[in-house]
Amino acid sequence: MNNVIECKNLTHYYGKKKVFENLNFQVSKGSILGLLGKNGTGKTTTINILNGFLQPRSGECLIFGENTQHLSPQTKSRIGFLIEGHIQYSFMNIRQIERFYSGFYPNWKPAPFWELMSKLDVPHTQKISTMSCGQRSQVALGLILAQDPDLLILDDFSMGLDPGYRRLFIDYLREYAKAENKTVFTTSHIVQDMERLIDDLLIIDCKGVLAQTSVTQFMDSFNRFDFELENDKADMKNASFVVNLDKMKNKVELYTYSSESIVKKYLDDNNIKASNFAQVKMVLEDAFIGLTGKY
Amino acid sequence: MMWKLVVYKEWLKIRWFLVGYTLLGILGVGYLLLTVKHDFAFSGGKNIWNSILFLGNQFFSPLKYVSLAGGLIIAIAQYFPETVNKRIKLSFHLPLGENKVLLMMHTFGAVSLLLSFVIIFGLFSGFCLIYFPVQMVIYSLITILPWVLAGFSAYFLGALIILEPHWMFRFYYSLVGGFFLTIFFVPAVTSAYSPANSGLFVLTAILSIALLFSAYRFRKGEM
Numbered sequence: 001m002n003n004v005i006e007c008k009n010l011t012h013y014y015g016k017k018k019v020f021e022n023l024n025f026q027v028s029k030g031s032i033l034g035l036l037g038k039n040g041t042g043k044t045t046t047i048n049i050l051n052g053f054l055q056p057r058s059g060e061c062l063i064f065g066e067n068t069q070h071l072s073p074q075t076k077s078r079i080g081f082l083i084e085g086h087i088q089y090s091f092m093n094i095r096q097i098e099r100f101y102s103g104f105y106p107n108w109k110p111a112p113f114w115e116l117m118s119k120l121d122v123p124h125t126q127k128i129s130t131m132s133c134g135q136r137s138q139v140a141l142g143l144i145l146a147q148d149p150d151l152l153i154l155d156d157f158s159m160g161l162d163p164g165y166r167r168l169f170i171d172y173l174r175e176y177a178k179a180e181n182k183t184v185f186t187t188s189h190i191v192q193d194m195e196r197l198i199d200d201l202l203i204i205d206c207k208g209v210l211a212q213t214s215v216t217q218f219m220d221s222f223n224r225f226d227f228e229l230e231n232d233k234a235d236m237k238n239a240s241f242v243v244n245l246d247k248m249k250n251k252v253e254l255y256t257y258s259s260e261s262i263v264k265k266y267l268d269d270n271n272i273k274a275s276n277f278a279q280v281k282m283v284l285e286d287a288f289i290g291l292t293g294k295y
Numbered sequence: 296m297m298w299k300l301v302v303y304k305e306w307l308k309i310r311w312f313l314v315g316y317t318l319l320g321i322l323g324v325g326y327l328l329l330t331v332k333h334d335f336a337f338s339g340g341k342n343i344w345n346s347i348l349f350l351g352n353q354f355f356s357p358l359k360y361v362s363l364a365g366g367l368i369i370a371i372a373q374y375f376p377e378t379v380n381k382r383i384k385l386s387f388h389l390p391l392g393e394n395k396v397l398l399m400m401h402t403f404g405a406v407s408l409l410l411s412f413v414i415i416f417g418l419f420s421g422f423c424l425i426y427f428p429v430q431m432v433i434y435s436l437i438t439i440l441p442w443v444l445a446g447f448s449a450y451f452l453g454a455l456i457i458l459e460p461h462w463m464f465r466f467y468y469s470l471v472g473g474f475f476l477t478i479f480f481v482p483a484v485t486s487a488y489s490p491a492n493s494g495l496f497v498l499t500a501i502l503s504i505a506l507l508f509s510a511y512r513f514r515k516g517e518m
Contacts, residue, residue: 055515073391090379096307103299104390
């Protein structure tokens with residue numbers, strides 16, 4: 001079985017508000033996949049369905065071949081789950097929480113947990129409730145790594161973290177996942193962080209999947225062209241190759257999977273005069289905004 | 296041995312509340328017995344007997360809401376932390392069945408409450424035997440039993456209400472639960488509740504699994 005996660009025809013509504021309809025995606029073994037989408041497109045909803053905390057209106061998700069609505073204890077032990085905000089049992093201290101979780105998981109490896117804890121300048125008797133968000137993130141990450149799961153599901157791991165802790169989290173996680181051939185499914189509202197972490201991306205909006213591919217392939221195939229129109233009333237929105245077009249007066253940012261030559265040919269064929277035509281190099285965040293739009 | 300770990304977690308949550316409540320209960324029993332001793336000394340044994348046997352005075356009535364308070368305190372101490380930031384997800388994600396985890400937590404809470412009640416009311420019975428005959432202590436305990444059952448019912452209802460994901464349902468449950476609990480406190484002469492105690496026990500036992508419904512609603516994604 002190559003797919004660790006498989007979601008088929010997933011549809012969910014909150015009341016009458018559609019979150020997504022017929023969402024299909026897979027996550028293959030060993031990949032680090034980032035789920036990207038604007039606010040309200042269903043990232044946390046998807047995570048909740050994956051963890052069995054939400055029943056979709058229709059469709060299903062399978063993890064290791066099991067329906068996520070009825071995960072067996074054995075399968076749950078293979079999944080490390082990070083709740084949005086690095087939530088843990090805040091009434092426990094570092095020593096207590098390690099003691100608590102270690103008994104549940106047969107493959108428990110305390111070394112990564114204590115290694116991360118040694119980076120925190122806090123005594124082992126300090127309660128988690130008195131820690132900063134960054135410190136709590138290290139506790140939560142340490143626990144997941146010690147659990148040694150085959151699949152890690154991380155809901156908005158960046159939330160509340162300063163740049164230093166974000167970097168620490170990402171670097172530690174990526175190195176671990178790659179070294180141990182773990183599968184990671186993650187969301188983050190900071191796309192910059194994703195670029196450093198993920199191999200594959202899944203971009204969704206309310207219409208469904210906008211892109212599911214490797215980051216490299218996406219960045220190689222998705223282009224941004226900037227140019228200035230002589231006639232700012234020229235309309236290009238209906239051109240088949242346009243994925244997104246942002247126009248301010250006569251300045252155009254055009255996002256497309258097509259090549260420069262196709263765009264230029266379209267301009268020529270439609271007698272649209274443009275100057276200062278240039279392909280702009282993008283980072284993942286630019287491409288994400290280009291694909292999903294600013295609004 | 297996973298149940299030991301669940302017990303460990305629950306103990307960390309409720310230990311100070313449980314110890315504090317039990318100590319307060321013991322102090323309450325001590326105060327009650329000092330009052331009885333005082334009355335014996337100043338009013339005389341005959342008058343005390345007269346007021347208990349013929350005037351229906353229940354010298355133990357200050358204990359009426361002690362167990363109710365205990366049930367609510369333990370329910371809040373145990374389940375409120377689980378609802379902050381939906382932390383109950385962590386428990387549901389443990390490699391155990393979701394209902395199994397909850398029932399382990401719940402059993403621990405109920406047993407803790409039971410131990411606390413045994414200490415408080417055991418002490419009460421012991422002290423009472425110094426001043427009153429066995430038969431009177433037994434009648435007192437029969438009268439107290441519905442109040443103790445109310446403590447357990449309050450704990451079970453508290454868990455149901457706290458874990459319920461929707462505030463409107465919480466409100467309805469609180470309303471219905473509040474009315475339900477009044478059944479246990481209908482004023483009656485000593486030992487009059489005796490025929491009803493088995494029925495109240497069954498109702499309390501049924502309530503003990505009510506929290507599974509709130510947990511089911513949470514897992515369905517009700518908000």
